Amino acid sequence: MSTETATRMTQRTPAATRSSQKFNDHSRPAMAFLAPFVALYVLFIIGPAIYGLVMSFFDTSLVKPGLSSFAGLENYAEALQSTDFWSSLWHTIWFTILTTPPLIVLGFVLALLADRVGRGRWFFRLAFFAPFILPSAVIALIWIWIYTPGLGLLETAMKSIGLGAPDWLGDASWAMPSLAISTVWWTLGFNFILYLAGLQDIPSELYEAAAIDGAGPWQQIRSITIPLLARTTTLVAVLQVIASLKVFDQMYIMTAGGPNFSTRSVLEYIYDEGFTNFRVGYASALSMLFFVVVLAVSAVWFAIVRSQESEV
Amino acid sequence: MNLPLSSYQGSGQGPTRRTFLKSGLAMVGVSLGGAALAGCSSDNVASGLTISRKDPSSVDYWNLFGGGDGVRMQEMQDGYRKTHPSVGLSAVTLAWGNPYYTKLSLATLGDKPPDVAVAHLTRAKTMIASNLLEELTPDALATVGITPDKLSRRAWDAGLVDGKAYTVPLDTHPIVTFYNTDICEKAGLLDSDGKLKPLTSEAAFMEAMAKGKAVSKAYGGVSPINNETATPWRVFQSLYSQLGGEVLSDGGRKVVIDDDKAIKVLTLLDSLRKKKLFPSSVDYEGSIAMFANGQSAFLFQGEWEISTFQTAKTAFSMAPFPNVYGGAKYACQADSHTLCIPKQPTRDDKAFEQSLGFIRSLLDQSSTWAAGGHVPAWLPYANSPAFKKLSPQSDYAVAADGAVYDPDGWYSGSGSDFEIITGSAIGSVQSGQQTPEAALAQMRGKLEKLAGTASPI
Numbered sequence: 001m002s003t004e005t006a007t008r009m010t011q012r013t014p015a016a017t018r019s020s021q022k023f024n025d026h027s028r029p030a031m032a033f034l035a036p037f038v039a040l041y042v043l044f045i046i047g048p049a050i051y052g053l054v055m056s057f058f059d060t061s062l063v064k065p066g067l068s069s070f071a072g073l074e075n076y077a078e079a080l081q082s083t084d085f086w087s088s089l090w091h092t093i094w095f096t097i098l099t100t101p102p103l104i105v106l107g108f109v110l111a112l113l114a115d116r117v118g119r120g121r122w123f124f125r126l127a128f129f130a131p132f133i134l135p136s137a138v139i140a141l142i143w144i145w146i147y148t149p150g151l152g153l154l155e156t157a158m159k160s161i162g163l164g165a166p167d168w169l170g171d172a173s174w175a176m177p178s179l180a181i182s183t184v185w186w187t188l189g190f191n192f193i194l195y196l197a198g199l200q201d202i203p204s205e206l207y208e209a210a211a212i213d214g215a216g217p218w219q220q221i222r223s224i225t226i227p228l229l230a231r232t233t234t235l236v237a238v239l240q241v242i243a244s245l246k247v248f249d250q251m252y253i254m255t256a257g258g259p260n261f262s263t264r265s266v267l268e269y270i271y272d273e274g275f276t277n278f279r280v281g282y283a284s285a286l287s288m289l290f291f292v293v294v295l296a297v298s299a300v301w302f303a304i305v306r307s308q309e310s311e312v
Numbered sequence: 313m314n315l316p317l318s319s320y321q322g323s324g325q326g327p328t329r330r331t332f333l334k335s336g337l338a339m340v341g342v343s344l345g346g347a348a349l350a351g352c353s354s355d356n357v358a359s360g361l362t363i364s365r366k367d368p369s370s371v372d373y374w375n376l377f378g379g380g381d382g383v384r385m386q387e388m389q390d391g392y393r394k395t396h397p398s399v400g401l402s403a404v405t406l407a408w409g410n411p412y413y414t415k416l417s418l419a420t421l422g423d424k425p426p427d428v429a430v431a432h433l434t435r436a437k438t439m440i441a442s443n444l445l446e447e448l449t450p451d452a453l454a455t456v457g458i459t460p461d462k463l464s465r466r467a468w469d470a471g472l473v474d475g476k477a478y479t480v481p482l483d484t485h486p487i488v489t490f491y492n493t494d495i496c497e498k499a500g501l502l503d504s505d506g507k508l509k510p511l512t513s514e515a516a517f518m519e520a521m522a523k524g525k526a527v528s529k530a531y532g533g534v535s536p537i538n539n540e541t542a543t544p545w546r547v548f549q550s551l552y553s554q555l556g557g558e559v560l561s562d563g564g565r566k567v568v569i570d571d572d573k574a575i576k577v578l579t580l581l582d583s584l585r586k587k588k589l590f591p592s593s594v595d596y597e598g599s600i601a602m603f604a605n606g607q608s609a610f611l612f613q614g615e616w617e618i619s620t621f622q623t624a625k626t627a628f629s630m631a632p633f634p635n636v637y638g639g640a641k642y643a644c645q646a647d648s649h650t651l652c653i654p655k656q657p658t659r660d661d662k663a664f665e666q667s668l669g670f671i672r673s674l675l676d677q678s679s680t681w682a683a684g685g686h687v688p689a690w691l692p693y694a695n696s697p698a699f700k701k702l703s704p705q706s707d708y709a710v711a712a713d714g715a716v717y718d719p720d721g722w723y724s725g726s727g728s729d730f731e732i733i734t735g736s737a738i739g740s741v742q743s744g745q746q747t748p749e750a751a752l753a754q755m756r757g758k759l760e761k762l763a764g765t766a767s768p769i
Contacts, residue, residue, distance in 0.1 A: 061768035063417040063442045068768075084758075144539075149593045151601070170538040170593035172745055256539050256732075260740040260754075276410050276729045278417075278722075278768045 052284045060281035062274065068281065075285035085286060087261070088269035089293065091176065095265065096244035096297075098180035103240050104233065106184065107191030112221070114192070115199045125196065132189030136249035143182035144169070144254055169255055172262035179250055179263060186250075187243065191236045198232035199225070234305045241301050245294050266290050370400035371670045372426040376412040377405060380619040384684050388677040392670060399666060409727045413438070416654065420444045425654035427667040433471050433648040434718045434725035436479045441722065442769045445478040446653040446664070453477070455665060456672040464689040467648045470717045479650035480671050482678075483686035484712035486646035487546040489631045490603060490611040490621065492528070499523035499609065507707065511634040514580060521589040524609025532589040533610035536599040537742045541735025542727065543596070547612055548738045549645040551577040553716040554638035559734070560763070564721020567759045571752065578741050578748030580636075585744055592743045603628075615708065618685035630704040632711035646715035647726050648689065687712040722767040733758045 056075055058067040079085050114124040131139065146153045147168035155165040168178040202225065210220050248267040251257060257264030257272075264272075270290065274283030377385045382405060389403050404426070406412045413435050419425045421444070431439060439445050453459065458480060460468050467481035491501075491508050501520050503509050511517045521532030536543045552559075557573040560566065584590040594602065603611035604624045611617075612633065621628045633644040651671045653664070674681075678688040682702060687709045688694045700706050724730040737755035740746040746754070 059766065059768065062414060063421070063438070063444070063769050065421050144595070144597075148595070148598055149538075150591070150598070167593045167743075169595070170743055172740075254539065256541065258539060258541070258736055258739065259537075259743060260736045260745060272729060272732070275414055276727075276732070277762075279765075280768075 052287055055281050056284035056288050058281045060284070062278035062280045071281060075282045076289070078282065079286050079289055084269060088264045088266040091264055092245055092247060092266045094176055095180060095247050096241060098177060099183050099244045100237070100240050102184050103188060103191055104236055107188055107236065108195050110188070111192050111195035111199055112225070115196060128192045129189035131186050134186070137253060139182060139186045140250055140253035147178055170259055172259050175255055175259060175263045179254060183250055191240065194232055194236050195229065198229045202228050237305050238298065238302055242294065242298055245297065369398070370402060371428060371666055373401060373403045373428045373670065374416060374426040375403065375405055375430040376408045378408060381616065381684050384680050387680050388674055391677050392673045395673060417442065417444060420654040423657055425656055427653065427663065428670050429652055429654055431479065431650055431652050432726045433467065433479060433481060433650050436471065436650055436652055437473065437720060438722060438725060438769055440473050440478045444655055446655055448477045448480065448653070452664070452668060456668045458672055458675070462691050464691065464694065464712055466713055466715050467689045470648070471650060479652045480675070481648040481650045481689040482674060483681060483689050484646050484648050484715050485614055485616060485686050486644045486711040486715055487550055487612060487633050488615045488708045488711060489633055490613060490617065490628055491631065492603065492606055492609050492627060493629050494627045495524055495527045495606060495609040499527045507629065508631045511636065514636055517634050517636045521584065521610070525589055528607055528609050530607035531591055531602065532608065533612060534591055534594060534599045534602050534608040535612040536594055536596040537739045538593055538595040540596050541732045541739065543613065544738035544742060545731045545735040546645040547581070548577055548734065549716060550633045550643060551580065551636055553643035553645070554636060558719065560719035560721050560724065564719065564724055565763055567756060567763050569752070569756055574752050575748050578738065578751060581738065582741050582748055585742055590742070615685035630708050632708045642714035643716045644711050644714050646712065647717060649686070722769050723762045729762065
C-alpha cells in the first residue's frame, strides 16, 4: 500500500508541474481565441450597459442627440413612485411564479418517462423538444388561434365535453395563466433535455443494486434519481427563474400587455417608456432597477437551492 | 470568419498584442458586415455603414406599408421610375409603428435620412417638434405644382404647425362603417338604392344593431378589443368628438376630458356589450373573420380593410362612421399618411426639388392609392368623375371632411402611448371589466401623469 502511494506521489509531482507549464504556454493562444468574444462582449454588452447606467442619470431622449440635461436621481425617484412600474414588476414576478414550478416538475417527469421508453425514444425527445426550436412569433400565433374566443381550438374542445371555457386572453384574470400555459409548452423542451442528459449520467448499476435490494420503481426515483439529479435541478431552476423574469415576446405579441395592462411585463413597460415615449433616460433607470431585482432574485434562489442541495 | 484565425496559425509563439487586436477588430467587422447583409441588403444600410454619401441623382424613399398598401405603393414607385428613368429610386419598406418612427428619427439625427419619407400626420408632429423635418414653403411646393387648394382642406390644415407646412398629405384614413349588404337588406336597413340608411341618433344606432343581430343570429356589430388599443380609441374618439369633446389641450400639457360626454359614450359602448349587440371578447383578426362570415352585420374599422373583404368576396359595402351624436357637425377619428422631407445638412436645391418631384408623382398616382380604400387628399383626383365612380370608396369619402386627428402632444398620435392608455381603458368597458366611471378615472390618471412629464422632444 505505502509503496504504491509513494510511487503515485512521485509520479504526480512532475505531472503537476507539466500541467502548470502547459497552462502558461497556452494562456496566450487561449486569450487570442477568446478575444473575438471578449471584443463583442465589451462592444455590445458591457459598453451599452455602462452607457445605460450613465443615461439613467440624465433626461436622455431617443429623438435628441446627446445625453440632455442632468437629472440626478429623479428618474429613479419617479420609477419608485410609479404604480405602472410596480404593477408591471408584479406581472413579471407573477408570470415567473406561474411558469417556474411546472417547467421544472414537468421537465423532470417527461424526461423520466422518455428515458424509460424502450422503442422510439427519439420520437419523444423530438416531440418534447421541437416547440423550443420555434421562434416566439410562431408560438404566439399558434396560441392566439388556440385561445380565440368563439372559434378557437381550446374553446371548441372544452364545449364538446360539456365544459364552459373562460375568455383566455380577453379576461384580465385569465390572460396571465393563459400566457403561462403557452410558455410552458414552448420552453419545456430545454429543461427536458437538461434532465434527460442528467438521467443518462446516473449509472444503471445503482438501479440494479436497488432492485436486487427490493426497491420499487417509486423508491428508486425518490432515493436515487432525485438526489443524483440535484445539481441538474439547481441549474434548471436558476436558468428557469432568469428566463421567466426576462419575459417579453409572448406578451408583446399575444396581448400587447392587455387586457387593460394586466399582462404588461416590466420589460414591456421599459420598452413603452423608451421607444414609444422616447424617454430613454427614464427607461434606463427602470432597466437598472430591474437589473437589481433580477440579481437579487437570482441570488436568493441560488442560495435556497444550494442549501437544499447540501442537505441532501 | 477563417481570416483572423488563419492569420496567426503559423506564428508558433501565438499572436502578438497587435495581431490579437487586429483579429478582434476584423471579427467585429466581419460580423457587423454579415449582420447587415443578412438583415437588409439595401443601399441605405450599406452607405450608413461605410459612411459614403449617396448618389446625388437618386431619391431614397422610406415607407411603412405592408400588405395591400405595400403592393400598391410599389406600383406607384414603378410609375415614378417609368416617368423619371434618369433618377434612381431606392425605396425601403420598414416595419409599421413605433420602430419605424424610431428609425426615421435616429437616421435623421445621424445625418443619414432618406430624401422622402412617409409619416402619419399625427406622428410627423413629433418629428416637427424635434426639428427633424424640412419646412415646405409655398414657393418650394409651387415649383412642382402643389398648392394648398389642390389638397384636402382638413388634412392640409391639420398638418400645419404655427401656420407652416412640413408635410404633404397623401390621403385621409378615417374609421368607417362596413356593413353586410345581405344582412342589412333583410333587416330593412338599406334604402331604395341599396345603401345604408344613415344612423343619426343613439336610438337609430341601437335599433340598427338590434335588427342586424336578429338577422345575423350572432351580433349586430363588432370592433376588436383584445390585444388591441387603437380601435377602441378610434370608436370612442369618433363618438366623443361628435359630442364636441376634447381630450388634451395646450399641446398635451393639459387633460381636458369632459366627464359627462365621456361617460355618455362609454355608457353607450357598455350597453352594446350588455345587450350582446357587440361581442365583449374578440381580437382584430377575429373581428374581421366575424364580419366576413356574416356573424355580424356591421364592422367598425379603418377603411384599409376594404381589400380583405373584396378578396373574401363578402357581400359588403361601406359608409362613414355613424353620425350618432354630431347632428350638423359630423366627426370621426382619422389620420393621414403624409410625405415629408427629413432634414439633411448636405442637401442641395436640386436634390430638394427632385424630392418634391417624387412627392408630386405619388400624388398624381392617387387613383392607385385610392384602390386600397384611403380617401385621396389630392383634389384633382378626388373631385374627378373617375373617383366618383369608384365604389364604395366614394360613398365614405365625405368622412374625410369630418376627420378628427389625435390631439397634439409629445405622447400622442397613431400607435402612441396616448392611444394605448385611452384604448386600454375604453376596451376594459367594452369587455365588461370596468364600469365607465372607473375606466374614465384610470384614463384621466394616466394621462395626467404624462401631461405633467417634461417633454423628451
